[in-house]
Amino acid sequence: MERESTEYGQTSSLLLTRISPDISCDGERQQSSYFSSPATAVVVLSTLVAASGSYVFGSAVGYSSPAQSGIIDDLGLSLAEYAVFGSILTIGAMVGAVMSGKIADLMGRRGTMGFSDIFCLIGWLAIVFAKGSWWLNLGRLSLGYGIGLLSYVVPVYIAEITPKDLRGAFAAAIQLMSCCGVSVMYLVGTVISWRTLALIGTIPCMLQLLGLFIIPESPRWLAKKTRGNDCEAALQRLRGNNANISEEAAEIRDYTETLQRLSDSRMLELFSRKYTHSLIVGVGLMVLQQFGGVNAIVYYASAIFVSTGFSSGTGSIAMVVVKVPVTLLGVLLMDKTGRRPLLMVSAAGTCLGCFLIGLSFLLQDLQLWKDFSPIMALGGVLVFTGSFSLGMGGVPWVIMAEIFPMNVKAEAGSLVTVVNWFGTWIISYAFNFLMEWSSEGIFFIFSIICALTILFVAKLVPETKGRTLEEIQASMNSFRAK
Structure with a gap:
């Protein structure tokens, strides 16, 4: 293991020098505009579509509080039964989280978001039409599974498509959208019924599902799957038709190939x-x-x-x-x-x-x-x-x-x-x-x-x-x- 780590470190140092001549081996950043890129309309749209998943996440988390009294009164649940309904979301999310990485590698980032939306839609609709605690809990479990997948794949997708100088702000939009989802549920839930509130929860799921058809897949995932031409095509869409992507594409390709050998x-x-x-x-x-x-x-x-x-x-x-x-x-x-x-x-x-x-x-x-x-x-x-x-x-x-x-x-x-x-x-x-x-x-x-x-x-x-x-x-x- 010691020999493997040494060889890996030597390879990493050489790779670091090759792909990033403006960074020394101790990680110190030097002045450079390397791969600096503006936010194109495609990057903005792709980020918004992906971050819709975080809005779904926030809606699911924020739903249980304003819906509590209505569900208990209408379905005759005890406080203990409602506690199960609230907490089972976390159980579903843990199951989704366990599977999230492998599914995202198998289906791609877009495919995984679409797969998650299906479970979220099923969950919300089960809650809308629930006549008792069994369907209510099943819907909440399905919703939890979906947001468990989304909580992994959304930040990964956004980080992989955005330019380095904008990646932090764009990725931070995840928290903003989640915050908006919670806040809207809190505020709207005070004036409408719990079934209508659950129906409103389906809207961001459907919007994201439709948006996935028009945004590109992650170039880094495509490179990992050795789909070089598709990787460059996706990167070109993200950086703009007139952008020179040759160096960035080469860096992604070289790094991916090195990791696959290691x-x-x-x-x-x-x-x-x-x-x-x-x-x-x-x-x-x-x-x-x-x-x-x-x-x-x-x-x-x-x-x-x-x-x-x-x-x-x-x-x-x-x-x-x-x-x-x-x-x-x-x-x-x-x-x-x-x-x-x-x-x-x-x-x-x-x-x-x-x-x-x-x-x-x-x-x-x-x-x-x-x-x-x-x-x-x-x-x-x-x-x-x-x-x-x-x-x-x-x-x-x-x-x-x-x-x-x-x-x-x-x-x-x-x-x-x-x-x-x-x-x-x-x-x-x-x-x-x-x-x-x-x-x-x-x-x-x-x-x-x-x-x-x-x-x-x-x-x-x-x-x-x-x-x-x-x-x-x-x-x-x-x-x-x-």
Whole structure:
């Protein structure tokens, strides 16, 4: 294994020098316009179509809260039965995540998005026509499976088609669309029935399904499948008819051919030494994202407001008002500030938000500042929501799509996505028990985890702004081989 790693490192260093003469072996970026490309109409359209999948994701996550009272009243469900309906989405998503990488490699990025949309449509329609809990849960499970696939393939597709100088902002649109999906469900769900709300959930699925017929496949996936002519044709469409794509096409082809000679893309291969850094970064960011408390706050914000004596309706509306514009700000800053600064500022904000929520619960227990503690809780939730939307919500998915080479991207992406959904399930399931144990204690723990996120990013997460995917992967391989 040591000899294999050494040979891999030597090959990576040579490849790095060949494809990226403006980057030294320690990963330092030098001034260059190499492969700089504007955003063409095809890139914008392709990104919008792909990001529609993130809107589907947000709609599915945001549906259960506004629909709760209507479903319980109309179908006569108990609170426990509705809890099954809400949580089974996560189970379906984990199953989809396990299969996502292999399906995306087999069917292509476009094919996988279309395959996902079919399951999402089936899920929404099953909910629309449900007469009891069985069809309701089956629909929710199908919907979860579909968004489990989408949560992997959407960021990967966007990262593989966009120019390096715009990749961060375009990939960050994933979080913006997801945020819009959640917000629309929250707002619209207050004025229409749960069946109509589920019917509205089918619209982005159908729009994406139709849009997939007019956007190109990922050039990097085509290159991996040794479809060189199709790769160049797709790249030409994405970069514009008059763009010179010869160098970029050559880089993609050379890197793909080198990776195919080096390994055979097995799951065990992912855990070899040469991928350790990428795996630690990808998995670590997802673990820290989930165990920093996001789903505790998103799923149980109303309960938190009620526990602290604040109006749940006012608090929920305030969350929506904060979430959308801050997410848009994160999109605009992604390729200006870079990934690392955005992550560290975001983690610092979530740390402060959790600390304020925990402090408000502590003050209530001590019977101090009774009039001020509800306002502190609201402030903490809003600070956390805004800070998370700025970076920690979307940037880990962007980095996940950037740091793994094509030969292990399927296995790595599936693993990272499963870790994310498993963390979602753990926190959403255990949070109520943890609140009974210690309301302030659990939020202080979340705050500590957010603080550790800052250190993790500072020490281990690479800056990927302004680099092609091949440059990122080659420089990381070269760094690991030293």
